[in-house]
Amino acid sequence: MTFPTPARAALILAGLLGATALPALADGELNLYSSRHYDTDDRLYSDFEDATGVRINRIEGNADELIARMKAEGRNSPADVLLTVDTSRLTRAKDAGVLQPVESALLEERIPGNLQDDENQWFGFSQRGRIIFYDKADVAEPPMTYADLADPKYKGQICIRSSSNDYNQTLLAAIVTHAGEDAARDWAQGVVDNMARPPQGGDTDQIRALVSGECEISVSNTYYFARALRKPVKGVSDHVDQIGWVFPDQEGNGAHMNLSGAGVAAHAPNRDTAVQFLEYLASDAAQVYFSGGNDEFPAVEGVELAESVARLGAFKADDVDLSAVAENIGAAQKIFNEVGWK
Secondary structure: OOOOOHHHHHHHHHHHHOHHHHHHHOOOEEEEEEOOOOOOHHHHHHHHHHHHOOEEEEEEOOHHHHHHHHHHHHHHOOOOEEEEEOHHHHHHHHHOOOEOOOOOHHHHHHOOHHHEOOOOOOEEEEEEEEEEEEEOOOOOOOOOOOHHHHOHHHOOOEEOOOOOOHHHHHHHHHHHHHHOHHHHHHHHHHHHHHEOOOOOOOHHHHHHHHHHOOOOEEEEEHHHHHHHHHOOOOOOHHHHHHEEEEOOOOOOOOEOEEEEEEEEEOOOOOHHHHHHHHHHHOOHHHHHHHHHHHOOEEOOOOOOOOHHHHOOOOOOEOOOOHHHHHOOHHHHHHHHHHHOOO
16 A cells, blocks of 8 residues: 655645645654554554654553553643553553643544543544454354354353453453443353453464364454454464454444553643644544554544555444443453453
8 A cells, every 4th residue: 555655644634624734843752551462553653753843752651561660750740642452551640630621623623532532631643443353164054243242152162362362351341331231241241251261362363263162153343354364363364265254243233442552641841742642643644553563443534545454444433422331341341350250
């Protein structure tokens, strides 16, 4: 696919932010605390730097460590923006008091309402579907819904990550939001009963387990598999013809989507620049990078998908308000503990 040049990105940014906004950013700095560890994001940042003259200082680490650091630094924190993945981590940042509300007509216009905090403390900029994969040779009738994963007919067939995984916490919190705690508890117990092995490894490991025969069905985020379609991923890319996938709940709520998002730090020393950086992340130029560079779905509607992402096919996404989902993450973790999901 064709990526925008820095010059084109500058034009897009100028058009989005207004030509008068750019000079105010020249020769400034932005201190970015990020838990996204993707080399492809380098181009995302360099285009912003080229377009504005702002130097981005990156502090990278584990999301919870960065949140704890920002809280410990307090008013002396140099952080301008926190960039991380999943609603649960953004919620922890908000609850820790390290973010602040942002009023931006541009963000309100471009980022769908369900992908932003109800108090505007964080905004989603890319999405990942949490979907079902299966071994086509062994599974004639794969699960078509999340509820199906708890069906006893799939006993001993499912591989899925641990309950401490943020993606799973958000998925269960979404089920709580849609169906209530009792139904969510029954579902979680059913999945535990159907596990082929105790939870272990990351999302890619769940897909590899299909290839190795450890399980017939697994749950993973879309971008791990799309990456294997784009470039060699050990234990997956050479076996993609063996693997089928299902976007669940297409006759119901739609496939669960988690996100990568950002917010302005509570004590940002460069607040105006931080807001403008968030607005840049919502531009077409930046949104293309999220898809092309890391095989994610853009948050902004109508942005071109990377070929690897487009190969997954069209589907209906769950448009549940992620702020409402965030309120149920604590309930989800409690349910995981109750049913013995390790």
